[in-house]
Amino acid sequence: MTIQTTHSSNSPAAQQPAMPVENIIAIKDLSVKFEVAGGFVFGLKNVNVSVPRGQIIGIVGESGSGKSTLIYTLTQLMAENAVIDSGSADMDGEDLLAKTPRQMQQLLGQDIAMIFQDPMTSLNPVFSIEKQMTDIQYRLNLSYSEKKQRAIDALTRVGIPNPELRLPRFPHEFSGGQLQRICIAMALMAKPKLLIADEPTTALDASLEVQIIDLLKELQAEIGCSMIFVSHHLGVVGTLCDYTVVMYHGDVVEQGPTVDVFNNPQHAYTQRLLACDPARIKEPTKRLPTMSSEGTEHIAIPSGSYLASQLTEQNTHPENSAEHLLDIDELRIRFPIQSKLAALISGNKDPYLHAVKGVSLTLDAGETLAIVGESGSGKTTVAQAILGLNQPWSGKIHFQGKELLSMEAKARGKTRRDIAMMFQDPISSLSPRMKIADLITEPLVIHGLPFDSRAQEAKRLLGMVGLPLDFANRYPHQLSGGQARRVGVARALAQSPKLIVADEPTAGLDVSVQGEILNLLNQLQEDLNIAILIITHNLNIVRHVADRTLIMNMGDIVEQGETQGIFANPQHSYTKQLLAANVHPDPV
C-alpha cells in the first residue's frame, strides 16, 4: 500500500513522502470466534489491516460486520465468550494480543485511548468532571493543581466555554455534544499514539456531528496520533479518513485510500453499499436501492390475513377529499419543571418547559409527512401527543374528523386501532419476555379484530416483511437492529392502521437496511393508502421519501412545504443551517 497524502499535510508521514509507510498497528490474519451453545460463530475471518502512523483509518460496515469486534480485540476488551483463533496484532512491533492484562493496563489510556459511542453513558454519573479528569492523570507525577490546570487546558482546547466554572459540574449538567467533547479531551490528554473512536457521532445530531468531526481532525493533526474511526456512516468516513476499510460478515472486503475506495470501489459489496447511500442518490426516489435489489421488487400482501381483508374495503371507500385524515391545530405541550408550590414561593410565573409551542399540521391519506428537527426540538413530543402518550396543554387534534383531545379515554383508546406507532429503538420497544409471534399479533388481540389463528397471522406478517418464519419463536434480544425494525413494521401494520407514526425509523440502521425498511413502508403505503408521519433528523432519507417536510426548532415550526422545494430553496436561516450541516457524502 503506498501512501496517499490527500489532506493530512500536518502529519509526520506527510513530510517524507518518499519513505514507505510506517505502520503503528499491523493486524495479521486475525480470526476471532464466539463460543455459543453448540459450537462457534466467527466474528472475524483472517483480517489483515494496517494503521499507518499519523493517519486516520475508517472502518465501515453494517452492524454485525465485525468492526466493533476488531477494535475490542485490539484492546482486549472482548466479550467473555470470544476466542482468538489465530493471528497477531502488532503495535510498534509488539503483539497486543499476547500482552497480559497488566501490560495492557499500562497501554490503555496511555498509548491507546478510546472514545465511545454514547457520551451520556461513558462518563461516571456520580463523579464530577474535575474528579474524572484529574483521576485519569494518575500516572503523572504532578500536584493536584497542576493536574487540574491540565484538565482546564484540555477543556479549553476542545471548546468547552468557561472550563474553570464547568469543571466541578457533573455529567448530567452537560449536553450530549459537550460530553463527547469532554470524552475527547480526556482521551487526548495523555497524548496517545493511537486513538480509537467507536461511532463517536452516532448518538449526536447532524450539526454536532460536523463539529465533532472537525474537532477530531484538528486534534489528530495537532498531536500527530493515528486514529481508528469506526462508523456505519459513509459520509463521515469519506470526510474524515485517509484510509477506508470496508468490512462485511467478519471479512475485510476492501481497503485502500478513501478517495480510491469511494470513487473506484472494486468489491461488489462496496459498490452496492455506496449505491445504497441515499445521500449519494441525486434524484429523489421513493424506491431506494438495497443490497439485494434496485428497490423494484413488489411485496405481496398475504391473502387471508386481516390486512388483506382491509385491502379491498379501503380501496372501495376513498377518503373524503375535503377533510384531512389528521389535522393538528395550535398544539401546545408543556411539562412542569417545578412543583406549583415551589413556583409560587420562588415567584416563578412560568414553571414549565414549553416543549411544543403552537404546532399546526395536516396529513392526508396516502401521504408522507416528515417532521425534521434536532433532539429537543419537540418532534417526538408531537408524535406522542397524537398517540395520547402525553397531555397537551391546549390545541386540537382531529383524526378522521373527530377531535381526540376532548374524547373520553375509552373512546380515545378505540381510535388507536387506526393509528400505529413505530418507536425509535426497535429492540427495546418489544416486550423482552414475549415471542415475536405474540408480539406482532398483539395489536389484533388488543383491538379485538377478527383473525383465524395467531400462529397463521404471525406467519403471514413475517412473510410480508421478509423475515424467516422460524423467527416466530424468537425473543427480541435474539434479533439484529434491522430484523427488529421489520418486526416493528409488521406490528404496526397488523391492525391495518390509517396512520403510521414512525419515530426515527432508520436510526441505527446501515444504509442498505434503511432502504429496505423505507421501501417496505412505501409500498404498503401505496397498497393500503396509509398516511405516514416520519419523525427524523436524517435529512438524506427525508429528501427521498417525504412528500412534504416540516422543520421544527425549539418547539416551533420554522418552515414547512413540499420536500423538494425546501431542499432546493430553504427560506428560514435555521433550515439553511440544518441543510449545511448535513455531512457531504463524498471524500474531499
Place this chain on the structure above:
Amino acid sequence: MSELTQTSEQSIAAVAQVAKDNTVTHVLVDTFRRLIKKPLGLMGLILVSTIVLSALFASVIAPYDPIALDILNRLKPPSSEHWLGTDQLGRDTFSRVLYGGQIALQVALSSIALALGFGLLLGLLAGFGPRWLDNLILTLFDMVRSFPTIIFALAVVTLTGPSVSTIILVVVITSIPIYGRVVRTQTQALAQQEFILAERAMNASMPRILFRHMLPNVIGQLLILASMDIPIVITIEAGLSFLGLGIQPPTPSWGSIINDGYSFIRNTPWPIIAGGLPLIITTLGFTFLGESLRDIFDPKLRKDV
C-alpha cells in the same frame, strides 16, 4: 438474502410450534424438562423433594412417636436406635425433625407464597399506578416495617391467640413490604422503557401491561428473594415458639428443636445439629430451585434456544 429463504415444511413446523408453546401444560412440562437438564436445578429439585416427601410421610418414616418421653435415655448422641440422638426429655430427635418439617414447610411455604402474591400485586400497582396510589402503598409499607416483628407478633397474638395461622399472618404482613418494595422499584424502571410506551400506544389495558409485560420481567428476582427468605421465616417461627407465641409444646418444630438444643449446648451439640441440618438442606434446595427457575424464565439467560 439467502438466510431468509427456507423450506415451507420448516416454517409450518415453526408455526405449529408457536401454537403448541402457548398451552399451560406445555409450559409446565417444558419448564420441568429444562429444570432437570440443569445440574443446579436437578440438585434443587432433589433436595426440595426429599424435605417435602419426608415431611409428608413423617408418620410412616418416623421410628418413634415424636412426643413420647424416655427420661432414662435423655441427651444421647446418635446411635443405631436413635439416628440423631435424643433431646433433654429423651424424645427421638430424628422423628421430631421429620414431624417438625410439617410445621416448617406449612409456615414457610404458605406465608412466603402469600407474601409474594400480595407483595407482587401491591408493588406492581404502586410502581405503575397513579402517584397517590404509590404514596399510599409506600406509607402502608413503611408503617408495617416500623413495628419490630416480635412486638407486632405479640399484639397479634393478644388478639387472636397463639397458633400456626397467627405465625403465618405475622410473617405475611411483615414480609409483604419487602417484596412490594423490590417489585415497585423494578416496575418503575420498566415503566420508563420504550416497550411499555409501545404497549400504551397500542391501547393495551392496564391489567395486560401489568401481568403480561411487567410480571414476567420482575418474577425472576422475586423467586431468588423468596427462596432465601425460607430459613428466615423458619427462624421467626422458632423465635415466636420460644416466646410461647407460636407452636405450643410438645408439638415438634425445627425452631423448637434448635431452641431446646441451645439450652443444653453444654451437654450435647446434637439437637442443634439435627435441627439445623434440615434448615440448611431446605435453604439450599429452594435457592438452587429459585435460581434455576429464574434462568429458565429469562429468555436471555436461557442458553438452549
